[in-house]
Amino acid sequence: MNAFLHRSEHRGHVQHGWLNTYHSFSFASWYDPNYMGVSALRVINDDTIAPHRGFATHPHDNMEILTCVLSGAITHKDSMGNHGDIKAGEWQLMSAGTGIQHSERNEGDEAVHLLQIWIIPNERDAEPTYQQIAKDPHDYPNQWHIIAGTSTNAPMKIRQNTEISAAVLQKGQHLALNKLHALNYVHVISGMLKIAEHTVSVGDALAFADDVEIIALEDSQMIWFDLPKP
Incomplete structure (x- = not known):
């Protein structure tokens, strides 16, 4: 990747x-x-x-x-x-x-x-x-919660071809990331995650174009930006 x-x-x-x-x-x-x-x-x-x-x-x-x-x-x-x-x-x-x-x-x-x-x-x-x-992702962990975007299920509408989602992922749980647009950017709020070959923790972020599976190495919280082509 x-x-x-x-x-x-x-x-x-x-x-x-x-x-x-x-x-x-x-x-x-x-x-x-x-x-x-x-x-x-x-x-x-x-x-x-x-x-x-x-x-x-x-x-x-x-x-x-x-x-x-x-x-x-x-x-x-x-x-x-x-x-x-x-x-x-x-x-x-x-x-x-x-x-x-x-x-x-x-x-x-x-x-x-x-x-x-x-x-x-x-x-x-x-x-x-x-x-x-x-919309607190702690209330329903181990799933994506769309926060803002242009899709019909986005609770807040944004003036950009961007979808913004948040998740709390409990230790050992997996979560698929399948983008709609060109580029993913995942920012780690807390905990530690494995994204493909990369281990990321608090304050780290990863930009990539692939669809991947994210694994929680600790209880973690993250925000995912599904971004347009630069």
Whole structure:
């Protein structure tokens, strides 16, 4: 299997005091020309946000922004009038389109752990939209849960030929990965997996074009991006 293996130690690490973040791809002050994204996938930031801190109001446009809360809750407020919490096991998809402003703040007393993911859209200057779902793969392990995509069974619709799925795979269990598009990118949130000849663990990722079977060497959680041809 021809694959691009992205080890966790090659991610950028930035500590801002209230924000401890790991960048899979070049972002803000961390830049590496070898890590500029994969296909339409441009950003995976693994953020831990201290209590009563967060991101002040700031703008975005022409980007599909997916937030996956792993623990705690983050309070979202935006210029479209949306205001509320995104809790552990919930997902938010903000299609920035022509432009939005938003803030994300941890109003609780415990740290919040989340992934922020950016997908480059295939449609520019569209009307901004907001979507949010509760879908925790821990509730139904050992199967894929589609989070966002263009297929009819995708609970959130994304402006790109991309399907995004999540799974919790228990130790010793197998899970088939059969893509719809051109390229797979699997990011490991927790645990350890065997994907073909590669062993990947927390923070690692693997990009490849084959359909494969994934084996859990430990109880594991992952997110799978089924991406268009670069």
